[in-house]
Amino acid sequence: MQEKLIQIEQEPPRGDWRDPHVEFHKGAMCYSAAAKNLTYLGLPNPRTWQPTDSNWKLPPDWKKIILAGMKERLKKYRSFRLFMDICVRCGACADKCQFYLGSADPKNMPVARAELMRSIYRRYFTLTGRIFGSLAGGRELTEDVIKEWYSYYYQCTECRRCSVYCPYGIDTAEITMMGRELLTLIGCNINWVMEPVANCYRTGNHLGIQPHGFKDSIDFAANEASEITGLKIEAPINRKGAEVLFVMPSADYFATPHYYTLLGYLMLFHQIGLDYTVSAYASEGGNFGFFASHELMKRLNAKIYDEAKRLGVKWILGGECGHMWRVLHQYMDTMNGPADFLEVPVSPFTGTVFENARSTKMVHICEFTADLIHHGKLKLDPSRNDHWRVTYHDSCNPARGMGLLEEPRYILHQVSRRFHEMPENTIREQTFCCGSGAGLGTDENLEVRLRGGFPRANAVRYVKQKHGVNLLTCICAIDKATLPTLLEYWVPGVEVGGVHELVGNALVMTGEKERTTDLRGEPLASAALPASGEMEAVHA
Amino acid sequence: MSAEQAILQRWIERTLKSYPDGMAGFLGEERDPFRNPVGHTLRENLTTLLQELMGTMDQKRVAPALDALVRMRAVQNFSPAEAVRFVFGLRQAVFEVSGAVPDSLATRIDELALMAFDQYMSCREQIFELRAKEIRRRAQYAAFEEGEEP
Ligand code: SF4
Ligand code: SF4
Numbered sequence: 235m236q237e238k239l240i241q242i243e244q245e246p247p248r249g250d251w252r253d254p255h256v257e258f259h260k261g262a263m264c265y266s267a268a269a270k271n272l273t274y275l276g277l278p279n280p281r282t283w284q285p286t287d288s289n290w291k292l293p294p295d296w297k298k299i300i301l302a303g304m305k306e307r308l309k310k311y312r313s314f315r316l317f318m319d320i321c322v323r324c325g326a327c328a329d330k331c332q333f334y335l336g337s338a339d340p341k342n343m344p345v346a347r348a349e350l351m352r353s354i355y356r357r358y359f360t361l362t363g364r365i366f367g368s369l370a371g372g373r374e375l376t377e378d379v380i381k382e383w384y385s386y387y388y389q390c391t392e393c394r395r396c397s398v399y400c401p402y403g404i405d406t407a408e409i410t411m412m413g414r415e416l417l418t419l420i421g422c423n424i425n426w427v428m429e430p431v432a433n434c435y436r437t438g439n440h441l442g443i444q445p446h447g448f449k450d451s452i453d454f455a456a457n458e459a460s461e462i463t464g465l466k467i468e469a470p471i472n473r474k475g476a477e478v479l480f481v482m483p484s485a486d487y488f489a490t491p492h493y494y495t496l497l498g499y500l501m502l503f504h505q506i507g508l509d510y511t512v513s514a515y516a517s518e519g520g521n522f523g524f525f526a527s528h529e530l531m532k533r534l535n536a537k538i539y540d541e542a543k544r545l546g547v548k549w550i551l552g553g554e555c556g557h558m559w560r561v562l563h564q565y566m567d568t569m570n571g572p573a574d575f576l577e578v579p580v581s582p583f584t585g586t587v588f589e590n591a592r593s594t595k596m597v598h599i600c601e602f603t604a605d606l607i608h609h610g611k612l613k614l615d616p617s618r619n620d621h622w623r624v625t626y627h628d629s630c631n632p633a634r635g636m637g638l639l640e641e642p643r644y645i646l647h648q649v650s651r652r653f654h655e656m657p658e659n660t661i662r663e664q665t666f667c668c669g670s671g672a673g674l675g676t677d678e679n680l681e682v683r684l685r686g687g688f689p690r691a692n693a694v695r696y697v698k699q700k701h702g703v704n705l706l707t708c709i710c711a712i713d714k715a716t717l718p719t720l721l722e723y724w725v726p727g728v729e730v731g732g733v734h735e736l737v738g739n740a741l742v743m744t745g746e747k748e749r750t751t752d753l754r755g756e757p758l759a760s761a762a763l764p765a766s767g768e769m770e771a772v773h774a
Numbered sequence: 775m776s777a778e779q780a781i782l783q784r785w786i787e788r789t790l791k792s793y794p795d796g797m798a799g800f801l802g803e804e805r806d807p808f809r810n811p812v813g814h815t816l817r818e819n820l821t822t823l824l825q826e827l828m829g830t831m832d833q834k835r836v837a838p839a840l841d842a843l844v845r846m847r848a849v850q851n852f853s854p855a856e857a858v859r860f861v862f863g864l865r866q867a868v869f870e871v872s873g874a875v876p877d878s879l880a881t882r883i884d885e886l887a888l889m890a891f892d893q894y895m896s897c898r899e900q901i902f903e904l905r906a907k908e909i910r911r912r913a914q915y916a917a918f919e920e921g922e923e924p
Contacts, residue, residue, distance in 0.1 A: 261901070262851065329800055329809065337850060338793045338801060338812055489911075660808050677908040680901060684849040692811040719904050724845070 252353070252368070254378040256385045258285040262681040264388050264674065267428035272421060274432040275530070279421025285384060290377065296420045297375055301358055303419045307412055308359065314412055317404045318355045321348060327396040327406065332666045333389050336685035344396035344406040347386050351409055354379065384422050387413035389682055391671035392525070393630040398663050410672075415527040423526060427673035430522040434534050439484035439518035448514045451487040459500045459738075464747030467504045472545065473511035477582065479542045480510050481596075482553030483519045483711035491731050492714045494753040495554055498738030502603065505743045506583055506611065510551065516541035519558035520711060525673040532569045535561055539570050542595075549579035550596040554732050556671065556710030559598060560635035567593050584609040598632070600641040600709060603737060607648050613742040618749060619650040621759035622705040624736070625697050626655070627690065627717070628665035629710030639663070642709055642733050649740035654701040660693040668708075670716035683716065684723055691724030698728055706730050777871055782824050784867035789816055789860040792852070812846065819843045824864070827882050836886075844890055848897035858890040 269280035281291050293299065308315045327344040329335065334342035341347065356363035357372025366372070373379065392407035417423065430440035437444055443451070449471055456469040470476065480503075486496040503510055516538045523530030542550055552558060567573075576595035579588040586605045588597045606612050626646055632638040639662050646653050660666050668675075669686025697703040706717060706728055717730045739752045751757055775783070790798040790813075801813035819839040826836045847857040865883055868875045875883075 259851065261905075329804065335809075335811060338797045339851070340794055340796055657808050659806070677905045677912070680905050680908075681849045681851075684901070688846065688849075689808070689811050692815075693808055696808075719908060723900060723904060 252373060254350075254373070254376065254382040256378075256382050258381075258385065259681075260286070260678070262679065263385070264424035264426055264676060264679045267421075267423035267425045271425065271428040271432040272423065275428070275435060277421065277423070277428075278419060281421065285381070290381070290422065292377065292380065292420050292422075296377075296380070299419050300375060300380075300416050303416045304355070304359070304412075307415065308355075311408075311412070313405070313408055317348065317406075317409055318352055318359075320402050321345065321352065321404055322402070324401065326399045326401060327404070330396045330399050331390075331406075332393075332395065332669055332689045333391075333682070333686045336669070336688035337389075337682075341382075341386055342389060347390055348404070348406050348409045350379070350382060350386055351413055380417070380420070380422065383413050383417060387417065388424055388674060389686070391630070391667045391669065391674055391686065393667035393671060394634045395630070395664070395667060398634065411528075414525065418527050424673060424676075426676035426679075427522050427525045430520075431526060431530055431534065434518055434520075434522065437517075438515045438537060440520055440522060441484055441488060443484065443488065443517070445514040448487070448517050452512060455487060455493065455496050456500055459497045459504070462497070462749070462751075462753065463501060463743055465504065465743060465745060467500055469500055469503075470511045472513055472515075474545050475547075476511035476545065477509040477548050478511075479516065479538075479545055479547040479550045480512050480553065481516050481519045481538055481550060481558070482512070483555040483558065484517060485520075485711040485715055486553060489711075489715060491718070491729070491735070491754075492554075492711055494735040494738070495714075495732030497753045498732065498734035498736070498741075499553060499599065501738045501741055501743060502612075502734065505741060506606065509582070511545060511547070513541045513545065515544075519552055519555035521557060521561050522673060524557055524561050528565075528569075531561060531565065535566055536570045538566075538596075539573050542573070543575050548577045549591070550576070551579075551599060551602060552596055553599050554709040554711070554734060556629045556631040556712055557635075558631075559638070560631040562594055562596055563636040566596075581605055583611050598636075598638060598641070600632075600638060600645060600733060603734070604641040604644045607645060614648055614737075614740040615742050616649050616651045616740050618739045618752065618758055619736050620652065621752070621756065622650060622731075622736070623652045623654065623701055623703045624650045624705045624707055625653070625694065625703045626661070626733075627668070627694075627706050627708040627713060628661050629708050629713050630665060630667050630671060632709055633665050634663055638709075642707075645733055645737060646707065649736045652701075654697050654703055656693040656697050660689070666690040666693065668710075668713045668717050668720065670720070671710075671712050675712055675716040680719070684720065687717075687720040688724065690717075691720055694721065694728055695725045698725055704728055707733055707736065709733055778824065778828060780871045781864070781867045782821060784870055785824065785860075785864050786817060786820055788863035788867060789820065792856060792860065815842055815846050820860075823886070827864070827879065827886065831882065836889075840886065840889055840893055844893040845897050848894055849901070854891075854894060854898075858887060858894055861887040861890050 263285050266283050269282060272280035279293050283291050323345060331342055331344050353371055353373040354375050356370055362370040363372035387410045390410040392410050394405055394407045397405040433442035434440050452469045452471060456467050459467040485492045521531055521534045523534040573595045579591050579595060579597045584605055591597050655661060666689040668690060670683045694706055714730055721728045735753055790802050804810035804813060807814035819842045822835055822839040826832055865875055
C-alpha cells in the first residue's frame with residue numbers, strides 16, 4: 235500500500251521547454267480578440283475562435299507571414315536582433331519574473347520566454363541553425379509554436395523586472411512586444427487589448443465613453459469635490475488657450491478607487507489656481523496599443539500632441555497612469571514629436587523648469603506636486619490620513635520605465651504620518667508587478683493574475699503583519715483596477731488608493747469647510763494620534 | 775538531525791516534487807522569503823503543520839498555515855487532487871523515517887486532508903466570486919458607454 239502511494243506521487247512528466255505543446259485552461263488564459271474589433275482597426279484575419287479550439291483558423295500562408303515579419307523587424311529594430319544574438323544563458327534573469335515565481339512554471343523564466351522566439355530565430359535566420367536545426371538550438375516553426383507564443387507572450391506584463399538583472403541589458407519585455415506584434419500579423423490577439431484599442435480609436439478612451447459622457451463624469455466629480463470642501467470647484471473641458479492640458483487615464487473618471495484620485499487632482503488644481511483644461515478628445519492617458527504593436531501605439535498616442543496643438547496650450551501635465559508614461563518616456567518624442575509648438579514646462583507657482591521634460595513637454599503630476607510641496611506652496615494636514623497606514627507599490631512603468639522613484643515617496647511622507655516601505659528587494663527598480671499589466675488584467679485570466687501577483691501580495695502581507703498597513707498606494711490605473719482583487723484574495727483588509735487621493739485628503743484649502751470625512755466619505759481619525767505625532771518607522 | 779526534522783525535510787521535498795521538472799532546486803534552496811515566495815510559503819507552513827500534528831493541533835495555528843498552502847496551490851494549475859495531495863505526503867515521510875505511521879497521527883493526517891479539501895473548495899469559490907465581481911463592475915462602467923457604434 236505504502237509503495238503504491240509513493241508511485242502515484244511521482245512528479246508529473248511536464249516535458250522540456252523545447253516541446254511547444256501548451257494546454258489552455260479556462261480561468262487562466264485571455265479570450266481571443268472579437269472579429270469586430272480587428273475589423274474596426276483594419277487588422278488581419280478577423281474571425282471567431284478561442285485559444286481552446288484545436289483549429290485556430292490561421293491564414294494559409296501564416297508561416298510565411300511570421301517569418302517575413304520577423305525578418306522585417308530584425309532589420310528595423312537593432313535591439314531585437316541584438317537581444318536574439320547576445321544572450322549567454324547565464325540565468326541571472328531566470329528567477330526574477332513574478333510569473334515564474336508565482337507559477338513555478340519554467341517557461342515563465344524570462345530567458346525561457348525569450349528562447350521561445352530565439353529558437354525560431356536560430357533555425358531560420360542563422361547559418362548554423364539552418365544547417366544543424368535543433369542541434370544549434372533551433373526549432374521548427376509550427377502551429378504549436380504559435381499557440382505557445384500566445385500563451386507565454388500573454389503571460390508577460392512587459393514589466394521589465396528581468397532586464398534590471400541582465401548583465402547585457404536584454405529586455406525580455408521587448409521580445410514579448412515583438413512576439414505580440416508578430417501574432418497580430420496573423421490575427422492572434424486578445425480581446426482585453428483589442429477592445430480598448432478599438433474604443434480608443436473611435437472615441438478617444440478605452441471604454442468608448444463619448445464626449446457628453448466624459449463631460450458628465452468630470453462635472454460630477456467637480457460637484458463632489460465642491461461638496462466635500464464647500465468651495466466652488468470647476469473642471470474646465472476643451473478650453474482653448476489654457477496654459478496646461480491635463481491628461482489622465484480614463485479609469486480616473488469612471489472607476490473606483492481611481493475616482494478619489496481625480497477628486498484629489500481637482501482640489502489641488504483649484505487650490506493653486508492652475509490655468510488648465512482637460513480634453514474630451516485626449517480623454518485617455520492609457521495606451522493599450524502599446525500592448526499589441528508599435529503601429530497601434532503610435533496611432534493612439536498621436537491624439538495627445540494633436541489636442542495640445544488644437545487647444546493652444548503651453549505644456550502638458552499627466553496624471554497617475556502607468557504605461558502612458560512608458561510610452562511617453564520611451565517613444566512619444568520620436569513617434570509623434572517633435573512637439574516644437576509647445577514650450578518647455580515651467581511651474582507657474584515655483585518657477586521650476588522641468589528640464590527632464592524639455593523635449594516631450596509633458597510633466598508627471600507627482601513631479602509637479604512634489605515641487606509645489608518642496609517650495610512650501612501647499613498647506614498640508616497629514617493627520618487627515620491617520621486612519622491609513624500606508625505603503626507604496628512602485629508601478630512598473632513609472633518606476634522602471636521612467637525612473638520616477640523619489641517623488642511619490644516625498645509626497646507620501648508629507649501627506650501621511652504612517653508610511654512603511656515594503657522590503658527593499660520588492661520596491662523601486664526591483665518592484666514586483668501587479669501581475670495584470672500589459673492587457674492581462676481581465677477576469678477570464680484571473681488565475682494567471684493571482685499567480686503573477688503573488689510575489690507582490692506576499693510583500694504587502696509582510697508590512698500588514700509587521701506594521702498594520704491597510705492602504706497600498708500606487709500611481710497606475712491598471713494597478714488601481716486590479717490590485718483590489720489581488721489583495722482581497724491574498725491579503726484581505728488592505729485597500730488600494732492613489733497618491734493624489736491622500737494629497738486631496740491632506741490639502742488645507744483656502745476657505746474650505748471643516749472636513750469630517752476623507753474623500754471616500756470615511757470619518758477622519760485625527761483624534762487617534764497626537765497632533766504633532768511622531769512619524770512611525772519608515773523602513774520595514 | 776532529529777526524527778522530526780528528518781520527517782519535515784522529506785515532507786518538503788515530496789511537496790516540491792509536485793512542481794515541474796527542475797523547480798525543486800530553486801524552490802527548496804533560495805531562502806529569501808521575497809525572492810522565493812512559493813518556497814518560503816511551503817517551508818514555513820509545512821513546518822507549522824508538522825509541529826501541530828505532533829503537538830496539540832491548535833486550530834489557531836493549523837487553519838492559517840493550511841490556508842496559506844492551499845490558497846497558493848489553488849491557483850497553480852494543479853488538479854484538485856494534486857493541489858491537496860501534499861497532505862498525504864506526510865504519511866510517506868513519516869513511514870520512511872520511522873518505519874511506521876502511528877494510528878493517532880494517521881487519523882490527524884486524514885483530518886487535515888479533509889480540512890484541505892474544504893479549504894480548496896472555498897478558495898476556488900472565492901476565485902469565482904472575485905471574477906463575478908469584476909464582471910459586475912465592468913458592466914457598471916459599461917453603462918457609461920452610451921449607444922453602441924454601428
Ligand atoms: S513579466 Fe516582466 S519579468 Fe517577466 S518576462 Fe515579462 S518583462 Fe520580464
Ligand atoms: S540575464 Fe541576460 S544574458 Fe543572462 S540569461 Fe537572462 S537574458 Fe540571457
